[in-house]
Amino acid sequence: MRLPCMGGAGGGYLKGMYRYDALDRRLVEDRVAQFRDQTARYLAGKLSADDYKPLRLQNGLYEQRHAPMLRVAIPYGMLSTAQLRVLAEIARRYDRGYGHFTTRQNIQYNWVKIEETPDILALLAGAEMHAIQTSGNCVRNVTTDHFAGIAPDEEVDPRPYSELMRQWSTLNPEFAHLPRKFKVAFNGAREDRAATSVHDLAFDLYKNAAGEVRLRVKVGGGQGRTPRLAVTIREDLPWQEMLNYTEAVLRAYNRWGRRDNLYKARIKILVEALGPEKFAHEVDADFVYLEGGAGTLTQEELDRVSSFFVDPPYAGDADADLSNARARHPRFAEWLDRNVAAHKRPGYAAVTLSFKRAGIAPGDATAEQLDAVADLAERYSFGEARVTHYQNLVLSDVAQRDLFELWLAADALGLAEANIGLATDMITCPGGDFCALANARSIPLAETIRARLAPIENEIGDLAIKISGCINSCGHHHVGHIGVLGVDKNGEEWYQVLVGGRSDTESALGQILGKSVAAEEVASLIERLAQLYLRERRRGERFIDTAQRLGVEPFKAAAYPASKPALETA
Amino acid sequence: MSGLIRFTPQGPVLAEKDGRVFTRFADWLAAPVEARGGAVVLAPTDDPAALDEHLSSLSAIAIEFPKPTDGRGFSIATLLRTRLGWTGELRAVGAVAYDQLAFMARCGFDVFDLREEEDGTACLRAFSEIGVLYQGAVDQKLPLFRRRAQALAAIAERDA
Numbered sequence: 148m149r150l151p152c153m154g155g156a157g158g159g160y161l162k163g164m165y166r167y168d169a170l171d172r173r174l175v176e177d178r179v180a181q182f183r184d185q186t187a188r189y190l191a192g193k194l195s196a197d198d199y200k201p202l203r204l205q206n207g208l209y210e211q212r213h214a215p216m217l218r219v220a221i222p223y224g225m226l227s228t229a230q231l232r233v234l235a236e237i238a239r240r241y242d243r244g245y246g247h248f249t250t251r252q253n254i255q256y257n258w259v260k261i262e263e264t265p266d267i268l269a270l271l272a273g274a275e276m277h278a279i280q281t282s283g284n285c286v287r288n289v290t291t292d293h294f295a296g297i298a299p300d301e302e303v304d305p306r307p308y309s310e311l312m313r314q315w316s317t318l319n320p321e322f323a324h325l326p327r328k329f330k331v332a333f334n335g336a337r338e339d340r341a342a343t344s345v346h347d348l349a350f351d352l353y354k355n356a357a358g359e360v361r362l363r364v365k366v367g368g369g370q371g372r373t374p375r376l377a378v379t380i381r382e383d384l385p386w387q388e389m390l391n392y393t394e395a396v397l398r399a400y401n402r403w404g405r406r407d408n409l410y411k412a413r414i415k416i417l418v419e420a421l422g423p424e425k426f427a428h429e430v431d432a433d434f435v436y437l438e439g440g441a442g443t444l445t446q447e448e449l450d451r452v453s454s455f456f457v458d459p460p461y462a463g464d465a466d467a468d469l470s471n472a473r474a475r476h477p478r479f480a481e482w483l484d485r486n487v488a489a490h491k492r493p494g495y496a497a498v499t500l501s502f503k504r505a506g507i508a509p510g511d512a513t514a515e516q517l518d519a520v521a522d523l524a525e526r527y528s529f530g531e532a533r534v535t536h537y538q539n540l541v542l543s544d545v546a547q548r549d550l551f552e553l554w555l556a557a558d559a560l561g562l563a564e565a566n567i568g569l570a571t572d573m574i575t576c577p578g579g580d581f582c583a584l585a586n587a588r589s590i591p592l593a594e595t596i597r598a599r600l601a602p603i604e605n606e607i608g609d610l611a612i613k614i615s616g617c618i619n620s621c622g623h624h625h626v627g628h629i630g631v632l633g634v635d636k637n638g639e640e641w642y643q644v645l646v647g648g649r650s651d652t653e654s655a656l657g658q659i660l661g662k663s664v665a666a667e668e669v670a671s672l673i674e675r676l677a678q679l680y681l682r683e684r685r686r687g688e689r690f691i692d693t694a695q696r697l698g699v700e701p702f703k704a705a706a707y708p709a710s711k712p713a714l715e716t717a
Numbered sequence: 718m719s720g721l722i723r724f725t726p727q728g729p730v731l732a733e734k735d736g737r738v739f740t741r742f743a744d745w746l747a748a749p750v751e752a753r754g755g756a757v758v759l760a761p762t763d764d765p766a767a768l769d770e771h772l773s774s775l776s777a778i779a780i781e782f783p784k785p786t787d788g789r790g791f792s793i794a795t796l797l798r799t800r801l802g803w804t805g806e807l808r809a810v811g812a813v814a815y816d817q818l819a820f821m822a823r824c825g826f827d828v829f830d831l832r833e834e835e836d837g838t839a840c841l842r843a844f845s846e847i848g849v850l851y852q853g854a855v856d857q858k859l860p861l862f863r864r865r866a867q868a869l870a871a872i873a874e875r876d877a
């Protein structure tokens with residue numbers, strides 16, 4: 148099934164994604180020229196490394212362990228086939244042939260050269276992409292539900308609101324240098340698939356009794372060394388005031404957030420210091436001056452942005468009876484049960500391509516795979532793909548009658564492992580193999596856990612294992628059903644294990660089980676936790692349900708069978 | 718060579734530093750009224766609202782940037798211009814660097830006391846590097862979505 152293209156500068160995208168007009172395009176082009184000049188001044192010695200640092204960070208460029216790393220924004224995770232091909236092109240021409248999908252729905256390249264970065268950004272601009280504010284102390288890339296617009300449990304499509312937030316926060320002068328990074332997420336469904344509770348600012352979109360869109364505003368969530376769940380400060384914000392209210396929140400944070408201590412600079416510390424009521428009161432005191440002003444969103448603008456996120460031309464006869472194929476191909480049946488999700492539209496399904504497979508770092512994709520996914524998206528999903536915060540890719544609109552063919556194609560590419568939501572679908576940060584901040588490596592550890600749990604993962608069922616190489620928590624270990632954190636012990640790599648975290652609607656932070664253990668011991672420790680669950684579970688209980696019912700003590704005992712667990716605060 | 722950039726109706730103009738003396742707000746308040754002078758400098762921790770009752774006795778306000786990436790001055794400037802209605806000189810002092818000038822200008826600064834190592838002539842270019850402004854601020858109060866048609870027409874004309 149080939150679909151007609153819309154054409155345009157980037158070539159070949161379809162409706163269903165936000166498209167740049169001359170203004171959006173001009174902004175990213177100007178930004179590239181500006182960064183080219185800044186980089187030239189730096190390389191010529193006219194700009195100090197200290198002064199260049201915040202500039203390169205806000206253009207996605209990090210200094211890492213082995214080489215500079217470039218993080219490219221994928222706003223709310225959506226990609227067109229043309230964009231996927233440009234990402235492949237960058238991997239091939241400017242990196243070592245692959246990229247890495249992150250827990251913030253971005254992609255990063257680990258082997259770029261500083262002097263080539265402006266050219267990479269120019270290539271991105273041509274495909275209506277950028278790396279603006281993917282790092283630095285500013286509002287970062289906006290994230291949302293990877294099933295936005297297609298989920299059966301969705302009340303409000305979060306994508307237009309995410310795009311409006313993206314535009315408002317892009318190069319916002321007043322908030323260009325916040326005390327620390329600032330992450331915003333949206334959710335418009337009953338099930339929270341966007342981990343909103345661990346964001347600095349999050350919006351739950353819903354409709355009130357009159358059918359009008361309202362926002363529940365939550366602030367102060369985050370991970371790191373002081374993990375906190377976001378607290379609600381406003382229940383019923385009219386959507387028109389979304390940007391004004393955000394301005395008031397950011398102004399309070401910009402003025403009063405701590406700047407004396409890197410580890411106390413996130414908004415969660417300010418919210419906690421003032422208390423949520425006082426913080427909300429300060430925000431309201433500023434918001435009254437903004438409400439109804441120039442920053443109030445108009446219906447016309449919401450309509451303009453929403454007009455991009457329309458349904459593709461779904462076929463009326465997309466459904467299929469798959470019982471025969473199921474019976475003949477057990478692996479296909481497993482894949483259907485694990486990697487294929489329900490769709491709001493009868494006859495359609497959302498397919499997750501698994502980027503968690505043996506021998507490859509979780510979330511890594513080669514240039515060839517990116518190109519191949521572009522082909523699959525074009526053939527089977529109206530030319531669109533999404534990045535999940537679980538570091539997988541989703542084809543969002545697949546006709547059921549195409550599922551078997553798609554499975555064969557994905558399987559040939561090694562992207563059809565039926566493990567979505569299972570123990571081997573681990574979230575893993577780049578860790579000590581790449582990241583300069585790491586205490587310990589994550590990727591080899593994930594591999595040993597994978598080898599240990601793969602044989603029993605179907606028996607275990609839903610289990611979210613999340614691994615961070617240091618307390619910065621990029622691997623979301625605080626909200627893993629089982630979390631693993633790399634710690635440094637006299638220059639050696641050790642790991643703490645946590646149990647009971649979750650990032651869904653009933654979000655919770657995991658609890659540390661006890662003293663940290665050496666790398667060789669982590670996989671067997673986790674297996675003992677899984678065995679405890681298998682012994683103790685009641686009918687229908689998932690790992691996280693059993694963990695919540697039993698509390699942490701039995702897991703401590705299972706983790707350290709010989710000795711009594713000694714609590715350690717590394 | 719460093720210097721002082723001042724916004725004029727003809728655009729930004731580079732001049733020699735004028736050596737104008739700004740008194741710390743706390744010292745200014747503590748001084749006898751007749752000895753206060755007409756220029757104060759705010760630290761990032763100062764509350765601009767405290768200036769409200771004194772604005773009529775001032776001819777210039779400066780805001781200090783301890784380093785280029787201390788963004789508190791942006792909010793203080795915004796509040797002075799929008800909430801308190803200050804229309805007089807608003808000067809950026811301290812670590813005033815090329816790559817922050819455009820942000821400062823958008824937040825309402827109109828005089829820029831460049832730090833020593835800046836090339837003043839080069840800095841004049843900093844204000845026009847980005848030609849599209851999504852959000853409203855002090856300089857352009859309307860967000861892009863309230864003036865999209867005009868902005869598109871202006872771009873088309875420029876590119877023609």
Ligand code: SF4
Nearest residue numbers: 576582585616617621
């Ligand atoms: S959690 Fe730590 S080691 Fe892992 S990517 Fe983040 S900063 Fe690096």
